[in-house]
Amino acid sequence: MKLHLSAPSNKLLHNNIQITGSKSESNRSLLLQALYPNISIENLSNSDDAEVMQKGLKIENGVVDIHHAGTAMRFLTGYFASQEGKEVTLTGSQRMTERPVKVLVEALQNLGAEISYEKNDGYPPIRIKGKKLVKSQVSLPANISSQYISSLLLIAPSLQNGLELELVGKITSVPYIKMTLALLSQIGVENSFEGNTIKVSPKPSVENVNLVVESDWSSASYYYSIVALSEVGSKITLSAYKNNSLQGDSALQELYTEFGVETQFKGNSVILRKTENPKEQKVQFDLSNAPDIAQTIAVTCFGLGMECHLTGLHTLKIKETDRLEALHTELSKLGANITVTDKELTLSLSDTMHTDIAIDTYNDHRMAMAFAPLAMKVPLFVNDAGVVSKSYPDFWKDLEKLGFVSKSV
Ligand SMILES: O=C(O)C1=C[C@@H](OP(=O)(O)O)[C@@H](O)[C@H](O)C1
Ligand SMILES: C=C(OP(=O)(O)O)C(=O)O
16 A cells, blocks of 8 residues: 555644554563463554464474564563473564564573574574473573574573573663563562573462553554644643653653654643643654654654764664664665765765655565654655554554545545
């Protein structure tokens, strides 16, 4: 589906949007629920990634296809490796077969797991024969993806002796590790994270517990961008959010003050207000703790005609697409002055913003959603717009509620 997208006729926005649960919290909660059936979950994500996770967890033997879902791939690897009697081949989309899993597979093998590669060494598809894992200490590199660490932590309390992880190197995407540990705490699992060592105690069963998933802050980022690109006085209310979020992308509240967007909590809603135009012409952010909002921020800066220097982007090359290359190509098509390395992005001033450019999305939901707010400034096309369903299936419908005009072409 190719969409043509243009701005609401009135750029002074006043709207409410309900976003479903965080896909990161959902996929963790689902895995914990599979291990401990007394867990119930509220406000589950309606994303494709949460759906493939639910389906995957029901399979005992055979092929488990998790499409584009990185969390499902990594979390199910740990899950199946520790499930005696289950034997599966875990695979996904073409891109998933290019996203590395070696660090996780080796850590699990060191714990005694039986996993082999079906095609390329270090990459899915992988064959897993579930076993009872009794070893409880392992070390692994922490600078490639935090999902490997979360995968181990999620199964840790179900292991006979719990788990002690030693993280080697600089730890990336730290808030996602803390989110995993916080959910373990919510179900009564003892854990600690000191320096480079994480310890999780065993827990054979849990009491009845209800996990209420907070709505997705990465999805909220597109509204931050829309508000930043709207007129002073605009206001969008999003629900349902918590003041003490487990999601690192809630850093948006702080980051978007640079773009004149203020955030206020009212009950379980957040109100985003454009209170002023940006004071500075340049921003500089280290996004190693919030990699999923890098695309949103780069496009906001371009839309506002600001310079930016984004660092900490070393994980972007192995996500749904090489996001640094994709941003470079698509922002250049619009007229941006952009340079990227393998971990940084720099936007310099440019006085051009081309109209009706067709944005390619590279099977990456965040490419589609990050560029959509730019329609506040210039009409544009979004190729393969259906990709948004990976994390936010209602995205285009919700934009229509704001008055955006989207036409299938
Ligand atoms: O654990 C998670 O839920 C996630 C961790 C992050 O990945 P990395 O740790 O690979 O950066 C993030 O980009 C992804 O969208 C979700
Ligand atoms: C990187 C992402 O997801 P995953 O790694 O879970 O596929 C994302 O949603 O931006």
